Amino acid sequence: MIFVFGGAYQGMREYARDALGAKDFCELTSDAREIDFSRGAVCGLEQFVLGCVQRGESAIDYLEAHRDAWKGCILIGMDFSCGLVPMDAQERLWREENGRLNNYIASHAERVVRLFCGLPQQIK
Numbered sequence: 001m002i003f004v005f006g007g008a009y010q011g012m013r014e015y016a017r018d019a020l021g022a023k024d025f026c027e028l029t030s031d032a033r034e035i036d037f038s039r040g041a042v043c044g045l046e047q048f049v050l051g052c053v054q055r056g057e058s059a060i061d062y063l064e065a066h067r068d069a070w071k072g073c074i075l076i077g078m079d080f081s082c083g084l085v086p087m088d089a090q091e092r093l094w095r096e097e098n099g100r101l102n103n104y105i106a107s108h109a110e111r112v113v114r115l116f117c118g119l120p121q122q123i124k
Contacts (some may be wrong), residue, residue: 001070003105005077006115012076015115016041022074030054035062037069045077045105049098053090059101067108075105079114 002020004012016022026036028044030051035042045059052059063070081099086092106112112124 001072001105001109002074002111002113003077003102003109004074004113004115005079005102005106007079007082010115011118012078012115013043014118015113015120016043016074016076019120020074025076035066035070037066037073040072041074041076042070043076045075045101046080046094046098049101050094053094053097059097060104063101063104075109077102077105 004016004020006012013022013025016025020041022041024039024041026039026042028035028042028048030047032048032051035048048062049059051057052062077098079099079102080095086095106124109124111122114121114123
């Protein structure tokens with residue numbers, strides 16, 4: 001599995017398509033209760049985390065339960081850990097849970113790439 005992450009509008013999808021050959025993307029929203037890993041690339045993990053936080057579920061538990069399904073995937077997530085800490089408790093929890101999920105995914109990834117200003121930086 002390859003994990004690609006970065007801030008908003010940094011070119012993660014484009015990188016996955018152009019450099020990694022992703023052809024079909026599973027676009028997640030906060031309403032998603034399941035992830036279609038069969039499409040090869042999954043983006044919007046932060047939105048999936050938001051939905052999990054709103055429902056009182058664990059995104060990490062979901063990924064752990066489906067670990068075999070995402071082994072060959074490209075997972076794309078947003079890092080919004082820098083900047084102002086939200087005043088709203090649920091938004092703070094979302095930020096924390098998203099960071100925890102990113103850590104979990106990165107620890108299991110064969111390769112981790114951070115995109116900044118459209119430039120890839122291979123971290124792992």
